[in-house]
Amino acid sequence: MTLTANLTKNKLVEMYKMMVKIRLFEEKVFELYAQNLVPGTIHLYTGQEAVAVGVCSALRKDDYITSTHRGHGHCIAKGAEIKRVMAEILGKKTGYCKGKGGSMHIADFNIGMLGATAVVGAGIPIAAGAALSIKLRKTGQVVACFFGDGASNQGTFHEGINMAAIWQLPVIFVCENNLYAMGTRQSIAMKIENIADRATAYGIPGVVVDGNDVLAVYEAALSAVERARRDEGPTLIECKTYRHRGHSRVDPAKYRPKEEVEAWLAKDPIKQLRERLLQSTILTEVEIQRIEEEVSTEIEEAVKYSMESPYPAPQEALEDVYA
Amino acid sequence: MRKISYREALREALREEMRRNPAVFLLGEDIGRYWGGAFKVTDGLAEEFGDDRVRDTPISENAIIGVAVGAAITGMRPVAEIMFGDLTALAMDQIANQAAKLRYMFGGQAKVPLVIRTPFGGGVNIAAHHSQSLEAWFMHVPGLYVAVPSTPYDAKGLLKAAIRGNNPVIFCEHKLLYHVEGEVPEEDYIIPFGVADIKREGEDVTVVATLCMVHKALKAAEILEAEGVSVEVVDPRTLTPLDKKAIINSVKKTGRLVAVSEDCKTAGVTAEIAAIVAEEAIDYLDAPIKRVAEPDTPIPFSPPLEQYVIPNEKAIVKAIKEII
Incomplete structure (x- = not known):
């Protein structure tokens, strides 16, 4: 991993801090889940932090993102308040969706986070639609659409990317290839190794990046975002990455070979950036320690806030069906 | 106009x-x-x-x-x-x-x-x-x-x-x-959702119908008028939201309901309308509710087959006569 010249020290530290924030947040969610405090299921982003942070660092505040069932990292990276993310995960009234969405459907329209859909691949045409809206309204925004390797086998991938391509829409399609669609290995579900190759079929650029290298993700995303803003159309970026835990709460992920897991854990995106920042003396051990403490404190506050927040009144179930 | x-x-x-x-x-x-x-x-x-x-x-x-x-x-x-x-x-x-x-x-x-x-x-x-x-x-x-x-x-x-x-x-x-x-007037107007329209006023039976079936219900009403039966045709215009009040008020007046729709009968539009009236206005009914809808088949191609499954004014007349 090399440090890119066009990133300021502040930006690098911010990116590092954001990755740590997502990691510690997800570990806290897992801990709360183990204590039976999280209703339903959870899909943790642990291990994939470089993707959300690399992409969102290349976006403007008013740009949009769309997200998936594994979406906590996306909204935190886009700037969501973690206390309201946590409150939503716990089903509280103070959560982003007033307890109506939960872990899989967090949205914050105020920061351009257009929400997480839990139907695999469904966000792809929605992201294209937001990009069409941008183009018609001429606002110069860009959409980043996150989805996984599994989603790339959905019809929405084909329909949505094709439409974005023919209309040259300002959207970047970010495929987080963590090698498994639930428990199904990529090689069982497709004949190709690089999902980015599919871009050729739509006449758009397809790029493969190391999804555990936040700076590589950032550079690829920035270049795609700039291209989109120049009105040159969409890009498909495939980020090769790995989830540290199973698909969802009940999954011990026994279908993954031990050596594979170990090899990927050795490529932990946070560890990689940390080593790099230390080597180039951008951060010291003491500063790293301080960042972790700051983030931990923020997360503890978010937990406290969420735990103390009330549940919605039962009859609120009847609200928000229609505008 | x-x-x-x-x-x-x-x-x-x-x-x-x-x-x-x-x-x-x-x-x-x-x-x-x-x-x-x-x-x-x-x-x-x-x-x-x-x-x-x-x-x-x-x-x-x-x-x-x-x-x-x-x-x-x-x-x-x-x-x-x-x-x-x-x-x-x-x-x-x-x-x-x-x-x-x-x-x-x-x-x-x-x-x-x-x-x-x-x-x-x-x-x-x-x-x-x-x-x-x-x-x-x-x-x-x-x-x-x-x-x-x-x-x-x-x-x-x-x-x-x-x-x-x-x-x-x-x-x-x-x-x-x-x-x-x-x-259609030249000037701007909108029709709010959830407001039914009484397409024909009548006293003896309420026919709730939508889309094409409204026209068939109106034809049925004309046929029955000659026989001395007064048919009210209620067109909900929107199914969601549904103007339950207009349907129930009409049934209160006529005491009879025939629900007509071009969709198939099972769990269809007529099922919902019949259920609402049964649930909320059964005391006003003087006869069983009748439903006119398509049989539970895909729509066939050949003209005689297709005409057989799509409800027509004769089917509506027949349903009305069964409860008058």
Whole structure:
């Protein structure tokens, strides 16, 4: 991993801090889940932090993102308040969706986070639609659409990317290839190794990046975002990455070979950036320690806030069906 | 008052709303300057508003609706056309899981001002993939509105209301109605959702009908008038929201209900109307509720087969006579 010249020290530290924030947040969610405090299921982003942070660092505040069932990292990276993310995960009234969405459907329209859909691949045409809206309204925004390797086998991938391509829409399609669609290995579900190759079929650029290298993700995303803003159309970026835990709460992920897991854990995106920042003396051990403490404190506050927040009144179930 | 066709009324509504609000745009297969829509509803609009706002799409129904959803939640007011109602099945995830649920799932953050225009119904011998009536599917999805205009006047007023509203609307048209003419004022008007229209007043029996069936019910009423039976025809105009009050008030007056719809009988539109009356107005009924609907089959091709399954005025007359 090399440090890119066009990133300021502040930006690098911010990116590092954001990755740590997502990691510690997800570990806290897992801990709360183990204590039976999280209703339903959870899909943790642990291990994939470089993707959300690399992409969102290349976006403007008013740009949009769309997200998936594994979406906590996306909204935190886009700037969501973690206390309201946590409150939503716990089903509280103070959560982003007033307890109506939960872990899989967090949205914050105020920061351009257009929400997480839990139907695999469904966000792809929605992201294209937001990009069409941008183009018609001429606002110069860009959409980043996150989805996984599994989603790339959905019809929405084909329909949505094709439409974005023919209309040259300002959207970047970010495929987080963590090698498994639930428990199904990529090689069982497709004949190709690089999902980015599919871009050729739509006449758009397809790029493969190391999804555990936040700076590589950032550079690829920035270049795609700039291209989109120049009105040159969409890009498909495939980020090769790995989830540290199973698909969802009940999954011990026994279908993954031990050596594979170990090899990927050795490529932990946070560890990689940390080593790099230390080597180039951008951060010291003491500063790293301080960042972790700051983030931990923020997360503890978010937990406290969420735990103390009330549940919605039962009859609120009847609200928000229609505008 | 001037008379125009149902098709022209729809086109006028689109044209006026597009002139009124730059956020309104159309998308769908073959709706643009080369074809003007399979049923010509959008004919001429690309010439006035340009290809950006009257947007031809690839044959990708799910993405047509998905793209419309994405545009709707970010400030636009898309009107999507699905060429045949049966093809909404291809877009069902985006309709039922996305358009309908985003606002709710996101705790009221999203508004989805999206209109999906699509023609339902049979009668033109194009068989099972282009003829079904699926309104009830959409009544079963909270978060969607369902409009069912039967006349040019209603078509224009309801479409304008749909476009100005902030919720996803399945705007059900009917292939056999596009050429039907009716009085439509020149001046701007809208018809609010959830307000039924009494298409004919009567005393002896209430017939609740939608789309093409309104016209068949009116014919049945004429036939029975000659026999001294007074039929009231109630057209809900929107199935969601449904004007229960108008239906119940009519049943209170007549004491009899015949629910008529072109969809199949099981779990269909007539089932819901019958259930509401049974639940909320059974004490006012002087006779059992009758339902006239399609048998539970796909729509067949051959004319005698198709005519056999689609309810006609004779079936409505027969149902009424059974309870008079």
